[in-house]
């Protein structure tokens with residue numbers, strides 16, 4: 447029996463989590479394993495109910511679990527709280543930091559047959575692509591101290607600190623090279639070594655680690671060029687190894703060129719293999735409560751959880767196949783359709799139901 451802590455959070459989080467839970471129950475039944483899920487408040491919802499975005503009861507539930515399935519947190523209602531109380535920083539970064547979830551994997555693929563979903567020009571989209579972003583998740587300017595504000599008036603200053611240690615760079619680099627060995631043997635390391643001291647150390651350490659993986663090709667790109675290349679020709683990439691901030695930005699590009707922010711799942715793992723699984727996108731306040739959010743990123747994050755934390759490869763694959771079938775057969779939420787075809791859009795629950803039926807029937 448596996449215990450899963452479910453943290454749905456804010457905005458579209460609870461809506462897409464309902465679909466992920468349905469899918470989880472469907473594969474558990476089909477593949478005959480037991481899952482015990484328990485819901486916990488997190489983010490803005492937890493501020494409203496407990497006065498704190500990451501209550502002790504939620505943290506205790508996560509510690510007692512085998513994996514965390516996370517929705518998304520934040521929204522305009524809580525955006526003006528002091529930074530340390532905000533849902534994103536307190537709950538999301540709090541969980542990533544507490545469990546030392548330094549390895550964030552964001553796989554973005556586009557099958558040539560689904561090229562019409564992409565926002566890229568058709569001749570580029572028709573090549574398809576299969577990019578794995580490996581994003582360092584517990585260092586960089588996100589966690590560096592000091593950060594804050596000082597001074598007054600025109601001299602008031604906001605500041606953050608960008609840090610990377612050799613140890614942090616090494617451990618994420620090894621995982622990127624090992625991932626590439628199971629794929630197309632290429633790592634593109636992203637930095638800004640023409641300006642930043644942290645990036646100069648990053649590049650040097652990545653090169654040192656690369657020596658241990660002679661079968662893997664290594665290239666370095668500056669982050670601005672990497673953003674451009676992703677839109678020009680994403681098919682050139684295999685594994686993209688990114689520091690925290692650059693990986694955040696590039697993964698939104700990766701999501702969109704597959705078709706939608708609502709398609710990109712992610713797995714965040716620590717050295718012991720404990721993981722938290724969440725869509726790369728956010729709480730989408732602009733569409734929350736309308737029943738139109740795309741549940742696929744949450745459902746594919748559930749598949750990643752089954753693969754990496756619960757050792758249920760067949761169930762993970764069944765989910766991924768059912769998602770492909772939904773996309774192939776035009777079972778699409780509005781975000782995947784051009785404006786003049788939105789009347790064909792399916793709701794969040796219709797997409798979830800289709801995926802469950804597909805899993806049951808194959």
Ligand SMILES: NC(=O)c1ccc[n+]([C@@H]2O[C@H](COP(=O)([O-])OP(=O)(O)OC[C@H]3O[C@@H](n4cnc5c(N)ncnc54)[C@H](O)[C@@H]3O)[C@@H](O)[C@H]2O)c1
Nearest residue numbers: 518519520521534707708726727728729730733739740781
């Ligand atoms: N993991 C997280 O909890 C997480 C991640 C990113 C942003 N956020 C937070 O979410 C809030 C909103 O952030 P934002 O608007 O910058 O980014 P967002 O990712 O929430 O939304 C960006 C755009 O993508 C669309 N989108 C995102 N997910 C979608 C889905 N599943 N289906 C259809 N459309 C989808 C939204 O409608 C919006 O137009 C902020 O408070 C932000 O800090 C949380």
Ligand SMILES: CC(C)[C@H](C(=O)O)[C@@H](O)C(=O)O
Nearest residue numbers: 534535538539694726727728
């Ligand atoms: C909400 C925010 C803190 C978070 C990040 O920047 O890591 C999000 O954008 C993500 O990509 O998971």
Ligand SMILES: [Mg+2]
Nearest residue numbers: 694695698726
């Ligand atoms: Mg992001």
